[in-house]
Amino acid sequence: MTRMLAIANQKGGVAKTTTVASLGAALADLDVSVLVVDLDPQGCLTFSLGHDPDQLEVSVHDVLLGEEEIADVLLDTDDNVTLLPATIDLAGAEALLLMRPGREYALKRALAEVAEDYDVILIDCPPSLGVLTLNGLTAADEVVVPLQCEMLAHRGVGQLLRTVKEVQQITNPGLTMLGAVATLFDARTTHSRDVLSDVSDRYELPVLDPPIPRTVRFAEASASGTSVMRGRKNKGANAYRSLAENLWKHWDAGQKVRTLESGI
Template sequence: MTRTLAIANQKGGVAKTTTVESLGAALADLDASVLVVDLDPQGCLTFSLGHDPDQLQASVHDVLLGEEEIADVLLDTEDNVTLLPATIDLAGAEALLLMRPGREYALRRALAEVAEDFDVIIVDCPPSLGVLTLNGLTAANEVIVPLQCETLAHRGVGQLLRTVSEIQQITNPDLTMLGAVATLFDSRTTHSRDVLADVSDRYELPVLDPPIPRTVRFAEATASGTSVMRGRKNKGAAAYRELAENLWKHWEAGEPMRTFEGAAV
């Protein structure tokens, strides 16, 4: 069965795109066939995977509006994952989709046409709770929240969890919240641990293992349009590989997800 995972947080700058790209590459290295979906009009995932959004003739925008077949828009990448790209045109899709019945199901319908070709589909939701994010959550089996380990980073987490609850009640009763992934984690400070403990206690949200450490390699990779998973070894890539193995064991063997501090869910 194809697993569809949404990566969502309406707060920007929490490493959503890095998480999608890195998890996708790590799962591909485990011999999974992976499709990553860029639902952000900024096209950061598309750029990070080596494609210039400004040069593309078709994107997820055209797929959502029924103007292109999804199979005709997919792109290959050097990370061995397949990409459903985004362009700035996607910014206009929200308004157009709002006028259509069943608008929350547009992505799910499109993905159903190619789902049998992939083991895993990962959706990079935009930093908002608009109709594009609703599409991502409605299409997904599970959702992970990247969470920056800094003060006030959890602002909006409650709102996101309420949105997930509403999706479960209305458009996708099978959606499961897997937990949060700690990003920009600094193990040398107690502050990062305190933030995670606060989130875990306040929202009863599991924090998945391992946390993703802060490293300059993420910024360097994003700026150059290359993957942090390629090139010289670094601690950030190693953490994403471990998280991917955690996910794969959960999906394939039914093992409980390992959580930070050793608790299991």
């Protein structure tokens, strides 16, 4: 059965797109068939997987509006994951979708046409709580929140959790909150540990194991349009491989997701 995971946080700069790209590549390395969906009009996921959004003629924008079949828009990548790309046109889709009945279900309907071809579908939601994020949450089985381990990084988490609860009540009763993924984590500082402890206690939100360490390799990979999973080994890639194994054991073998203890 295909598992659909939404990666969502309305705050930017929390390594959301890096998490989708790296987790997708790590799952592919486990021989899992993966589709990644770029729902951000900035097209950062599309670029990070080697495709220039400015050069694409069709994208998820056309799929959501019913103007293209999803199978005709999918792209291959060097990371062995399939990509449903985004372009700046997606910014206009939000306004157009608002005028349509059942707007929250557009992505779910499109993915249903290809879901059986993949083991896992990862959805990169935009840094907002608009109709595109609602589409991602409505289509998904589960959701995780990338959370930067810095002061004030968890502002807005409560609002996101309220949105998830509303989606569970209205458009997707089966949606499950898996927890947070700690990004930009520095194990040497008490500050990072304090942030995670606060989030765990305040929102009763489990933190998935392992935390993702801060490393310059993520910025280098994004700038070059390649995945951090490729090239020489690094601690960031190793952490995402461990996270992928954690999630795949949960999906494939029914094991409970491994989480960090409160007050790391």
